[in-house]
Amino acid sequence: xxxxxxxxxxxGPRECGRHPLRQVERTILDAPFADLQASLQCxxxxxxxxQPFWTFVxxxxxxxxxxxxxxxxxxxxxxxxxxxSAPCGGPGCEGELTLxxxxxxxxxxxxxxxxxxxxxxx
Numbered sequence: 459x460x461x462x463x464x465x466x467x468x469x470g471p472r473e474c475g476r477h478p479l480r481q482v483e484r485t486i487l488d489a490p491f492a493d494l495q496a497s498l499q500c501x502x503x504x505x506x507x508x509q510p511f512w513t514f515v516x517x518x519x520x521x522x523x524x525x526x527x528x529x530x531x532x533x534x535x536x537x538x539x540x541x542x543s544a545p546c547g548g549p550g551c552e553g554e555l556t557l558x559x560x561x562x563x564x565x566x567x568x569x570x571x572x573x574x575x576x577x578x579x580x
Contacts, residue, residue, distance in 0.1 A: 459514075459525060459541045462555040467510040468532035474500035474513035488574035489515050494565040498577070501528055501563060508534060514541070515576060521547055528563050528577050536560045538579045 464471070475497030477489035497513040504511035514527030522544035529537050538560040543553040560579035568575050 459523070459543070459553065459555070462541070462553065463512050463527075463529060463539070466531045466537070466555075466557065467512055467529055470510075471529070472500065472504045472509050472511035474498075474504065474511045474528075476513070477515040479516045479518065486518070488568075491565060491567050491575040494575050494577065498528070498563060498565050501530070505530060505536065513577070514539075515574075517574075517576075519543075523553075526577055528560060529557075536563060538563070538577065 475493065477493055477497070480487045494515060501511050501513060510530050510532050512527060512529040514525040517524040517526060519542065522542055525541045527539050529539055531537060536559070537557045540556045541553060545551060545554045558579065562580055564578045564580065566576055566578040
């Protein structure tokens, strides 16, 4: 994933946080809302300084590494990204990075139905 992100941010983006899933005993824990908010604050500082940056949160994938994140390209465009290390469902394909314009980066809180906190663009 980093290789693909660096292809759009340049080789030295500001690191605003990596939020992998954590396992505590038999429970898989998502990144807390406050941690994502801290990464968003770092991202806003990078935007003000006109610096490329990136941050991501890992999501549960069935058969691959999946992440959602925010980045600022080397050209100064704000993007939301989605990464799947095996979009074809197995080891026979290369990982895919999908980018979307992101005018207003934010963090959405966890939902009552169990959806974890995540980066958003609205």
